[in-house]
Amino acid sequence: MRAALAALAALLAAAVPVVAAPGDDPALAALRAGDAYVSPRVLGTAAAAEQATLAGNAAALREAGRPVKLAVVLGPVGAPSLAAYAERLAAQLDHDGTVIITRPGGAVAVRTPLPRADIAARLRAADLEAVANPVERLVQASRIAAVPVEPDEPDVEWAGLALLAVALAGGGWAAAIGMGRAGRMGRRDLSEARAVARLHLDALRGRAGGLARRTDLSEEARGRVERALGTYADVVGALQQAATTEAVAALVPRIDGALADLSDVAAGVGAPFPADRPFEGLCAADPGHGPATAEGPVVGIEGPVPVCTACREAADGGSPPRRRLLPREGRPVPFDETALPLPSS
Numbered sequence: 001m002r003a004a005l006a007a008l009a010a011l012l013a014a015a016v017p018v019v020a021a022p023g024d025d026p027a028l029a030a031l032r033a034g035d036a037y038v039s040p041r042v043l044g045t046a047a048a049a050e051q052a053t054l055a056g057n058a059a060a061l062r063e064a065g066r067p068v069k070l071a072v073v074l075g076p077v078g079a080p081s082l083a084a085y086a087e088r089l090a091a092q093l094d095h096d097g098t099v100i101i102t103r104p105g106g107a108v109a110v111r112t113p114l115p116r117a118d119i120a121a122r123l124r125a126a127d128l129e130a131v132a133n134p135v136e137r138l139v140q141a142s143r144i145a146a147v148p149v150e151p152d153e154p155d156v157e158w159a160g161l162a163l164l165a166v167a168l169a170g171g172g173w174a175a176a177i178g179m180g181r182a183g184r185m186g187r188r189d190l191s192e193a194r195a196v197a198r199l200h201l202d203a204l205r206g207r208a209g210g211l212a213r214r215t216d217l218s219e220e221a222r223g224r225v226e227r228a229l230g231t232y233a234d235v236v237g238a239l240q241q242a243a244t245t246e247a248v249a250a251l252v253p254r255i256d257g258a259l260a261d262l263s264d265v266a267a268g269v270g271a272p273f274p275a276d277r278p279f280e281g282l283c284a285a286d287p288g289h290g291p292a293t294a295e296g297p298v299v300g301i302e303g304p305v306p307v308c309t310a311c312r313e314a315a316d317g318g319s320p321p322r323r324r325l326l327p328r329e330g331r332p333v334p335f336d337e338t339a340l341p342l343p344s345s
């Protein structure tokens with residue numbers, strides 16, 4: 001039981017932003033641990049929630065094969081310019097994708113892996129410096145400038161090359177192009193399937209975390225919550241290893257089973273949630289934030305909606321949260337607008 005609670009604490013701690021040792025560049029430390037950083041010296045108490053928003057945006061882009069590191073900083077930390085700072089961060093992080101940094105006042109520095117005139121032109125046309133909110137600035141910049149990098153999936157690449165060689169040997173150009181497209185679709189489908197499974201896993205964690213904090217669970221019910229958390233931890237690991245959409249789909253029954261079990265436990269303590277609506281009762285900005293304990297605004301949704309305490313505090317501080325994004329047909333889409341079922345096994 002104690003071990004299980006320690007495991008739960010570790011799982012919950014995983015959602016908390018990293019704090020750097022004194023003297024370090026906190027942006028560098030945070031971007032080593034994740035894809036987003038928001039300086040509390042810029043956004044104060046809203047920084048953590050805003051960082052979570054940015055991290056969700058970056059995760060969706062990463063799943064879409066467009067990895068990006070995003071940071072809101074006070075200034076270029078010892079570098080002569082924001083652009084030089086972005087370049088230095090990319091080198092320090094050994095990051096092969098895009099790095100985008102902004103600071104109060106509107107300046108944005110974008111570092112892409114290779115110079116891209118088309119992207120520079122689109123960034124200029126977007127007039128990002130006029131966007132007042134630095135987080136919104138980064139979200140908009142990332143949609144333009146997060147360029148695709150080739151995913152490290154040699155099996156798919158090799159299979160594609162072998163098929164391409166066969167098709168070229170037979171003079172089948174049209175077939176070869178068709179196969180190339182099919183290969184890209186396969187990688188995208190895998191990324192999107194992973195992102196959906198991850199969303200449901202985070203809902204599982206949010207649900208289990210909420211139940212674990214209750215004091216009125218029987219020993220038996222508590223055991224079931226702990227088993228659900230165990231399933232969460234196992235499946236998160238398995239999902240990272242899953243190299244095909246079929247492998248992702250094979251994990252779905254375990255996620256569904258754990259959600260159904262928690263549904264049963266919740267009904268037993270008069271806090272029912274329908275197993276077929278796994279996000280109900282969780283934060284409307286991101287189910288991974290955990291149970292909704294307040295109401296507040298969420299960008300893009302009508303009226304106040306149920307949110308977690310951190311999102312409410314962020315809204316009170318003038319920065320209402322944005323919804324978690326999922327990659328859908330290569331574009332980031334708010335999780336509740338994708339109407340995605342889990343990939344069926």
Ligand SMILES: [Zn+2]
Binds near residue numbers: 284
């Ligand atoms: Zn929230």
